[in-house]
Amino acid sequence: MLQVSIYRYNPEIDAEPYMQDVQVETGGKDLMVLDVMELIKAEDETVVYRRSCREGVCGSDGVNMNGTNGLACVTPLSKAVRKNKLVLRPLPGLPVIRDLVVDMSLFYAQYEKVQPYLQNQSPAPAIERLQSPEEREKLDGLYECILCACCSTACPSFWWNPDKFIGPAGLLQAYRFLADTRDTATDERLARLADPFSVFRCHGIQACVNVCPKGLNPTRAIGHIRNMLLSRAT
Amino acid sequence: MGAFGSSDCGGGGLDMVTSATTASRTGLYDWFIQRTSAVILLAYVLVCVGWMLANSGFGYTQWSGLFAQTWMKVFSLLALVALAGHAWVGLWVVFTDYLTERMLGAAGKTIRLLAEGASVIIMLAYFVWGIKILWGL
Numbered sequence: 173m174l175q176v177s178i179y180r181y182n183p184e185i186d187a188e189p190y191m192q193d194v195q196v197e198t199g200g201k202d203l204m205v206l207d208v209m210e211l212i213k214a215e216d217e218t219v220v221y222r223r224s225c226r227e228g229v230c231g232s233d234g235v236n237m238n239g240t241n242g243l244a245c246v247t248p249l250s251k252a253v254r255k256n257k258l259v260l261r262p263l264p265g266l267p268v269i270r271d272l273v274v275d276m277s278l279f280y281a282q283y284e285k286v287q288p289y290l291q292n293q294s295p296a297p298a299i300e301r302l303q304s305p306e307e308r309e310k311l312d313g314l315y316e317c318i319l320c321a322c323c324s325t326a327c328p329s330f331w332w333n334p335d336k337f338i339g340p341a342g343l344l345q346a347y348r349f350l351a352d353t354r355d356t357a358t359d360e361r362l363a364r365l366a367d368p369f370s371v372f373r374c375h376g377i378q379a380c381v382n383v384c385p386k387g388l389n390p391t392r393a394i395g396h397i398r399n400m401l402l403s404r405a406t
Numbered sequence: 407m408g409a410f411g412s413s414d415c416g417g418g419g420l421d422m423v424t425s426a427t428t429a430s431r432t433g434l435y436d437w438f439i440q441r442t443s444a445v446i447l448l449a450y451v452l453v454c455v456g457w458m459l460a461n462s463g464f465g466y467t468q469w470s471g472l473f474a475q476t477w478m479k480v481f482s483l484l485a486l487v488a489l490a491g492h493a494w495v496g497l498w499v500v501f502t503d504y505l506t507e508r509m510l511g512a513a514g515k516t517i518r519l520l521a522e523g524a525s526v527i528i529m530l531a532y533f534v535w536g537i538k539i540l541w542g543l
């Protein structure tokens with residue numbers, strides 16, 4: 173029997189959040205953490221979490237498992253469980269709506285700030301804006317982000333200033349458009365990032381890199397943005 | 407350094423972030439101050455330690471002789487400026503992480519401004535004191 177301790181909070185009933193202990197029969201199989209959550213929900217349907225694709229594509233089931241953020245659907249028990257115990261908490265740093273569901277408004281607001289869409293005022297060519305394979309390659313490791321928020325909610329700088337520091341996820345997308353040869357708003361984009369918080373609150377401790385379920389590297393992207401800001405100013 | 411006035415990094419808003427209490431008003435220059443001052447301080451420590459190793463068994467006369475030379479005075483002054491700049495940027499970051507409205511409620515802004523003001527005064531005092539020691543003014 174796997175010992176699971178799960179964060180419970182229903183603001184309509186509970187005065188405070190609490191941890192609920194549950195035993196789950198895994199049948200000795202190396203299930204994914206999401207499977208365990210489904211087993212728990214089958215017993216107690218009041219347990220609430222987000223999920224959709226169950227295969228690491230939609231980014232909706234980011235949770236904190238034994239202290240580490242990740243997608244429950246692609247995290248096997250063999251990776252998450254320690255000493256037969258699994259502690260499930262909501263992603264840290266964001267307001268909890270209920271149980272494992274957090275309010276992502278601040279996270280999305282930061283994403284919105286980087287204007288995550290292609291900007292190019294020149295008339296569109298007849299078919300499409302072309303890129304060479306090398307130019308396209310620059311977007312690898314950036315476009316794959318599924319906005320699960322595992323990284324930003326693992327970042328201390330984002331915990332302290334979620335309204336001012338864009339956070340690793342937003343900055344990865346900021347760089348995705350800075351690096352795109354078809355985008356012509358580079359200077360405006362950089363100007364909006366030059367203040368002491370948006371980019372420069374990153375202290376490079378790489379907590380974001382360690383948790384990204386897609387294996388992306390926001391710290392490196394942030395370094396590229398910093399270099400772009402530096403060459404723009406010199 | 408330390409253009410010190412009302413801080414406008416109030417909580418809640420998501421607009422462009424500016425702040426009257428940063429050293430330079432852009433993150434880039436704060437970052438630049440932090441890096442260059444770190445390099446100067448490192449060089450200063452290396453030179454001092456290196457001198458000590460090269461002059462083992464030195465006494466007060468040699469030590470004060472070192473600091474009597476103009477290059478050392480200029481270097482020390484540079485290190486002093488670097489230290490003040492480094493400390494200010496570092497403390498400003500710490501204060502705006504932890505002494506915020508988010509952490510402390512409405513009093514956060516006042517507490518932060520007091521802490522920032524106090525550290526500016528302390529750093530200026532050390533700076534003036536350092537000059538007095540170096541140049542014997």
Ligand code: SF4
Nearest residue numbers: 327374375377378380
């Ligand atoms: S490297 Fe930067 S963005 Fe990533 S966790 Fe650390 S401070 Fe946050």
Ligand code: SF4
Nearest residue numbers: 317318320321323384
């Ligand atoms: S960078 Fe990785 S961890 Fe961060 S939101 Fe994107 S996919 Fe999730």
Ligand code: FES
Nearest residue numbers: 225226230231245
């Ligand atoms: S449920 Fe879609 S990523 Fe896990």
